Amino acid sequence: MVKKTGAKPDRDKSERIFSSYKPLASTYDEYFSEAGKVRSQASTVVQHLENLGRDEIRDRMRLAHASFLEGGITFSVYSDARGGERVFPFDPLPRVIDPVEWRRIEQGMKQRVEALNSFLGDIYSRQKILKDKKIPSEIVLGSPVYRREVQGIRPRNGNYIYVAGIDLIRDQQGVYRVLEDNVRVPSGVSYVLENRIVMKKTFPRLFDRHNVVPVEEYPNRLRRAVTSAMPGRGTNLVVLTPGVFNSAYFEHSFLARRMGCDLVEGRDLTVIKKRVYAKTTRGLQPVDSIYRRIDDDFIDPLAFRKDSTLGVPGLFEAYAKGNVVLANGIGNGVADDKAIYPFVPDIIRYYLGEEPIIEQVPTYICERKADRQYTTENIDKLVVKAVNEAGGYGMLVGPKATKQERAEFVKKVNANPRNYIAQPLVELSASPTWTPRGPAPRRLDLRPFVLRGKDTWVLPGGLTRVALVRGSYVVNSSQGGGSKDTWVLESKKS
Amino acid sequence: MISRVAENAFWLARYLERVEGMSRMLYVNINFVLDVNLEGVPRWYPLVLAVGAEKEFRARTKEADRDDAETVQQFLCWDQDQPASIASALDNARDNARTIRETISLEMWESLNGLSLWFNGPEGRKRYQRERFEFYQYLRDQCALFQGFALDTMLQSEAYHFMRLGTSLERAGHTARMLDVKYHALGPTGRSIEWPREIAQWQAILRSCCAIEPYFKVAQGDLSGPRVAEFLLFEKEFPHSVTRSLDQANKFLKLVRPRGSSADRSAKALADLRSQLDAISMEEVMQRGLHKTLSWIVDSVAGICSAVQEEYFLAPTQVRRHRTEPKRKLSRTA
DSSP: OOOOOSSOOHHHHHSOTTTTOOOOTTSOBSSEEETTEEOGGGHHHHHHHHHHOHHHHHHHHHHHHHHHHHTTOEEEOTTSTTOOEEEOOEEEEEEEEOHHHHHHHHHHHHHHHHHHHHHHHHHTTTOHHHHTTSSOHHHHHTOTTOOGGGTTOOOGGGOOOSEEEEEEEEOTTOOEEEEEEEOSSOOOHHHHHHHHHHHHHHOHHHHHTSOBOOOTTHHHHHHHHHHTTSTTOTTOEEEEESOTTSTTHHHHHHHHHHHTOEEEEGGGEEEETTEEEEEETTEEEEOOEEEEOSOHHHHOTTTSOTTOSSSOTTHHHHHHTTSSEEESOTTTHHHHOTTTGGGHHHHHHHHHOSOOSSEEOOOEETTSHHHHHHHHHTGGGEEEEETTOOTTOSEEEGGGSOHHHHHHHHHHHHHOGGGEEEEEOOOOOEEEEEETTEEEEEEEEEEOEEEESSSEEEOSSOEEEEEOSTTOOOOOGGGTEEEEEEEEBOOOOO | OBHHHHHHHHHHHHHHHHHHHHHHHHHHHHHHHHHOOOTTSOSSHHHHHHTTOHHHHHHHSOGGGTTOHHHHHHHHHHOTTSTTSHHHHHHHHHHHHHHTTTTSOHHHHHHHHHHHHHHHSHHHHHHHHHOHHHHHHHHHHHHHHHHHHHHHHSOOSHHHHHHHHHHHHHHHHHHHHHHTHHHHHHOOOOSSOOOHHHHHHHHHHHHHTTOHHHHHHHHTTOOOHHHHHHHHHHOTTOTTSHHHHHHHHHHHHHHHSOTTOSOOHHHHHHHHHHHHHHHOOHHHHHHHOHHHHHHHHHHHHHHHHHHHIIIIISOOOSBOOOTTSOOOOOOOOO
16 A cells, blocks of 8 residues: 555545535524525635645644643543543634624623622622612522621622623524623633644644634733732732642643642641731741632631531631632622522613623523423423532423423422523524534534723633534533634734 | 642652652663573562562562562552552652642643653553563653753742752662662672672662763772672762762752751751761671661651651741741741
């Protein structure tokens, strides 16, 4: 046999990669407005991939996979008994966002996070919004993640939300809608940065033809935001992690590395006279700002869960005294509780006096009798979600579930209605995604990251997660999701 | 720096030095066995004794297999459940590195992670089965690559100093253990004329400490047990000699030791060992017995390591005083 040389067999070129690609019915496709008709922002990408050919793309995907593995860019899966590290599957077909579209999303994100921060400030002080009856107070104060302990405590600069990750989806018409908010410890940003690095390494020529807005300033921006409330003492910043067995440890380590600060576990910190110190080889050294990746429940065994071994005893008191900045603040969960979510448009109107820029998804609150009845009767048409779960756990996709699964969920909802909401199944937008048989449509979402310090900044693009399983609507990494590099294109230069 | 991170850095270096030392030892021993036909003399079992894994080894093997090349290599190379194996040292090195990725450089992490993937994957296995020499050689090379990256890409600050401290102490102990292989294989070393097999054993020991050529440069043609021992114990210019390794350890211990620190147990233990080695002549070593001296060195180094552990890695409880404050004796309750 003669070894293959530089010239590719003709067969490879004649069989065009996208020729058999069919967008999903009644679903917005990110690349194609209809079969064979490419949207303008995706046309250069499609053309470039056609020029490369299937074999070349496969080779480069292998290279990308090896890159992630050798870099140890992995996450742990809890269900895996040995605590295995896995590579977050990476799809080489980028998501491309038009600059005009992006500007609107960016404004919408800033607006939403600003309103949520005001909401937290109000709820943990005078509770005007409740007194004005804009939101039923039993839903807010009855939230399992409302923290009575922080009532009356004003964090430095009134800043609760330093980092937010807002999950967006696009409906059938391509309209962006907020699906949920994450203002506790949103994760995934390290993949945004690493995906870009790997993408540049494996498809360098693609970047010659586009002006893609860079993303790498995120860690520096994060550092500035988190230390903004402690002027002049910003050097004593640490990232607090639950430890090496946490599924997002890679990200914690990544951010500490890029911010140039120490990565600590709870046992590395101690509190003396309401001041926080790090245990160093040269004695105790003061800590002023903590970017924490430990949940409220586990952060201080004296204030919250007593059985927590991850936390720092006394940290809450130091925080309450204003001696340390916690990013994000304690008690933020009440702002991203899925049962509060339906009221966010009202929250925006109430605090900012503006109409919401980005729409959201109609939601039924099972705590309300009428909504509950509608939910249980129409469960085959709805997505039902536990209000304080993440990672795609505790949810039912009605139309895809079995009769028995639905019946079980109806029981759960009736037993604990406060714990559930329901939404119509949105036909999430899809994008061509590489499969062993070439590109096929797979559904996706988008998580832009918002940083709030002295000013508010939105990371251009964000994390695009894609449901790699055919027909799936669940994009979470723990449920077989992958991710794509997300491009915001520069506005056309004159 | 964070005490826990310093501890991880120290151990990362020690484990990696262990991987390197073990690989070199096994590499050399294959050669040695091929070179010299030693009827009735144990050739592999002494390695197990030298690295102090006798108990675990005996629990896993039958009497008849204990000097079998494959049995010993399988045990020293792949046995995850015993701490002296390359497999567990490499795993431990990687775990420590992963925990402090924010501290080491990207290049260091990638080279170590790559080595671990190779070792634990099909490629490492295949190489072990087909090209044993190249297998050990590759392990050594990759450890050296990591050290090179450490020197060239990592901040030369406290974490680096703790790593170097770990490397130096591990190395001092390893060289002493290697010298003792001869005792385990052929019995005590006297001062009379030695058998050719003893000479061959000494050469193998020199090789497994990367010392064969340096030795001949210094020894000027003299090849005898006491002379080899003297070289590996006392040669100031040789990077793997015990005293040189201890001097390095001392240098880095001074760098990590804060001014006015109360952490002086480790420094004192190190200085004691060093000055006793200075005071003793090779004649006295031989009179006292080489094996006995080596055991004493190995135990003393272990003592220094545990003092470092206590003084630097266990949780501090006192707030750090400002540099300009008058020196104060800090009490330690940890």
